[in-house]
Amino acid sequence: MPRTPDPIEDGLGSLPPPPPVFHVEQALLGALLLEPHRAAGLTGITVEAFSTAGHAALLTAIRSLPAPEPAEHAKTTTWLNQVLTAAGEQTRGLTTAYLHHLIHCCPQPHHAPAYARIIEAEHSRRLLRGAAHRLIQTTLDTSLPHRVATTLAEAGTLTTIVDDIATRFPTRSGPLPRTPATTPVTTHDEEAGEEERLLLATTTARPVSVERMRWLIPGDFTHTLHAGLWQCLTTLTRRGTPIDPVTVLWEAQHHGIAETAEPRELLGLLSEPDGCDPEHWGEQILQRSLLTTAHHTGRRIEKLTDDPATTTYQLVVGARRALADLSAVRVRWHHATTPPQANAPASKGISAPPRAGPAPTTAPPVACIPR
Incomplete structure (x- = not known):
């Protein structure tokens, strides 16, 4: 199964590590993938706030699709597949494995507003x-x-x-x-x-x-x-x-x-x-x-x-x-x-050159x- 390259696992030690906000973006997207209904409450964040094209494409896809019923979403991956397809039309490199990785990166889905605020600040x-x-x-x-x-x-x-x-x-x-x-x-x-x-x-x-x-x-x-x-x-x-x-x-x-x-x-x-x-x-x-x-x-x-x-x-x-x-x-x-204004006081009656x-x-x- 295709996977998203990991700089550490793949031995690309020359690449700088991602900044802390990258992990915050992963946590926020994981929260929205796990509990899609939370996207409706995030009104202050835009796709431009994300540091990578892949993350921006995922947020766009999540917002463009109607949120599934929680009970149905817990049993099937239909909505996740739709998100992956929609995001893949905007950028390359996204895989099913990466979406599951994002979900695992989210400690607490109900902290999504706090994650969004951090991303906005950065x-x-x-x-x-x-x-x-x-x-x-x-x-x-x-x-x-x-x-x-x-x-x-x-x-x-x-x-x-x-x-x-x-x-x-x-x-x-x-x-x-x-x-x-x-x-x-x-x-x-x-x-x-x-x-x-x-x-x-x-x-x-x-x-x-x-x-x-x-x-x-x-x-x-x-x-x-x-x-x-x-x-x-x-x-x-x-x-x-x-x-x-x-x-x-x-x-x-x-x-x-x-x-x-x-x-x-x-x-x-x-x-x-x-x-x-x-x-x-x-x-x-x-x-x-x-x-x-x-x-x-x-x-x-x-x-x-x-x-x-x-x-x-x-x-x-x-x-x-x-x-x-x-x-x-x-x-x-x-x-x-x-x-100078016309009503400015003249100096001793002598007009300036x-x-x-x-x-x-x-x-x-x-x-x-x-x-």
Whole structure:
């Protein structure tokens, strides 16, 4: 009689053992094969929740056939044969012996709802992992025409999945998730450094733009020195202190930044502006920060799902924490790329120069103004 291959008995030691949820699936299917009437009470589980095509085909077949009378089912295998035939039309490899094996794998048929709940929880983990992986890949895909918009759309999909999991698995008391040990991906390429240097020099020459760029923070910069100098510029602006390379250098000394670079080097960095709108460079920096944050968010959630000790409750809490960091950057990106409202108060009656930067869903064009 044909049988389902057993990796252990057949000496396939190189194959990894099935995960615990595989055995839970076997127990649930065994319960339904032994007591088919229990399938009517399992409304929350779908065939997509099963880890193998064979198990999914069996659940579909069980649901598609009317449940037999218990007394008749106890005496004949007619219904089991019908299930095997229906499932065999969807996938290969299922045998009568495997159906009997599933029945023997079920400790308690009346525990079927608990088995289904476990399978749903593991399916939620796989959905979350897949969405996090797609977010990571999107942040790295430089061929996308609207990279930021696509990244934010993937983040929205990920948020929807988290919310759906939270709805189906209500919050209960328990330990908070462990923070996964991930290394933030920080871009230190020459292009990023050059954009940051141009922003610092241009805003030093035209400091009125610093006040309009409250959406940019030191954490958006890839270089520690540049982040510190931006903090100096925002501090001087807040105080109303005159801004030029010398005053920024003096403020840098108070921030301990002057110790990391020669004064002449800092003066040179701050004294070479270009003709572009400072906000153009600011949006470039913020865009890179948003993509980096989205990438790190995806990796944090992926790490959570990879840890089998993480419960469904902990997955929801951990994922929402990670998404909150991305949401904060997204709010600032919205402020940066949305035109100011008509009723926004003007600064001392002087209208701001035209913005040169990207639309919310496109990479910023290089638009410069004469010096």
